[in-house]
Amino acid sequence: MGHIGKDVVLDEPALVHASAQLYGKVHIGPGASIWPNVVTRAEMHEIRIGARSNVQDFVMIHVGAFTPTIVGEDCSITHHVTLHGCQIGDRCLIGINATIMDGARIGANSIVAGHSIVTENADFPANSVIAGVPAKQIATRDCGAKNIGNARFYEMNARNYAQGRDRLSEDQMEQLASMFGS
Numbered sequence: 001m002g003h004i005g006k007d008v009v010l011d012e013p014a015l016v017h018a019s020a021q022l023y024g025k026v027h028i029g030p031g032a033s034i035w036p037n038v039v040t041r042a043e044m045h046e047i048r049i050g051a052r053s054n055v056q057d058f059v060m061i062h063v064g065a066f067t068p069t070i071v072g073e074d075c076s077i078t079h080h081v082t083l084h085g086c087q088i089g090d091r092c093l094i095g096i097n098a099t100i101m102d103g104a105r106i107g108a109n110s111i112v113a114g115h116s117i118v119t120e121n122a123d124f125p126a127n128s129v130i131a132g133v134p135a136k137q138i139a140t141r142d143c144g145a146k147n148i149g150n151a152r153f154y155e156m157n158a159r160n161y162a163q164g165r166d167r168l169s170e171d172q173m174e175q176l177a178s179m180f181g182s
Contacts, residue, residue: 001018001019002016002017002018002019002020002021002022003020003021003022003023004016004020004022005022005023005024005026007024007025007026007042008022008023008024008025008026008027008028009026009027009028010028011027011028011029011030012030012031013028013029013030013031013032013033013034013158014031014032014033014052014155014158014159014162015033015034015035015158015159015161015162016028016033016034017034017035017036017037017038017161019036019037019038020034020035020036020037020038020039020040021038021039021040022034022038022039022040023039023040023041023042023043024040024041024042024043024044024046024047024063025042025045025046025047026040026042026046026047026048026049027046027047027048027049028049029048029049029050029051029052029053029073030051030052031051031052031155031158032049032050032051032052032053032054032055033053033054033055033154033155033157033158034049034055035054035055035056035057035059035158036057036058037057037058038055038056038057038058038059038060038061039059039060039061040061040062041061041062041063042062042063042068042069043063044063045063045064045067045068045069045085046063046068046069047061047062047063047068047069047070047071048068048069048070048071049071050070050071050072050073050074050075050090051073051074052073052074052151052152052155053071053072053073053074053075053076053077053151054075054076054077054151054154054155054158055071055077056076056077056078056079056081056154057079057080058079058080059077059078059079059080059081059082059083060081060082060083061077061082061083061084062082062083062084062085063084063085064084064085064086064101064102064103065085065102066085066102066103067085067086067087067102067103068085069083069084069085069086069087070086070087070088071083071088072088072089072090072091072092072108073090073091074090074091074147074148074151074152075088075090075091075092075093075094075147075151076092076093076094076147076150076151076154077094078093078094078095078096078098078114079096079097080096080097081094081095081096081097081098081099081100082098082099082100083100084099084100084101084102085101085102085103086100086101086102086103086104086105086106086118087104087105087106088100088106089105089106089107089108089109089110089126090108090109090144091108091109091143091144091147091148091151092106092108092109092110092111092112092143092147093110093111093112093143093146093147093150094106094111094112095111095112095113095114095115095116096114096115097114097115098112098113098114098115098116098117098118098135099116099117099118100112100118101117101118101119101120101122102120102121103120103121104118104119104120104121104122104123105122105123105124106118106124106128106130107124107125107126107127107128108126108127108144109126109127109142109143109144109147110124110126110127110128110129110130110143111128111129111130111143111147112130112131112135113129113130113131113132113135115133116130116131116132116133116135117132117133117134117135118130118134118135119134119135122134122135124137125137126142127140127141127142127143127144128140129141129143149179149180152179153176153179156168156172156175156176160172
């Protein structure tokens, strides 16, 4: 069973799954989605999830000792990610099981590869492709359009789930095919 604390602000999200556990000062933006078994804890500072961003299954978000955790708009925080007192710019994708630590900043339109560990106070500019342990910038590329596509896909799924549908309709499948050019 989930928990939504008294200091949590739900600003018209697309979905907050019943198993999510949201504690402390947390703001979930319009169209955002919080998937199964997400845990957020903000005993001090705050956690902000931007509009249309998705926080996928088993993500842990906590604040740092001196820093809030801020996720921009149109982001995908994928399965098993840990965000700890960091900032994620708009239109970013954080890969499966990545960890981003206190004071780290990921610039807009970036991708952090799965299983990467972004160390404390690391600062990556916009349009970075980031990978490794410890994570390093391995390429420069504007991934914003693809990241928005992924965020829109999750928003569509979230709105379906909120209405009790866990499968895309034929029309939605066609819409996705046109969005992704296939």
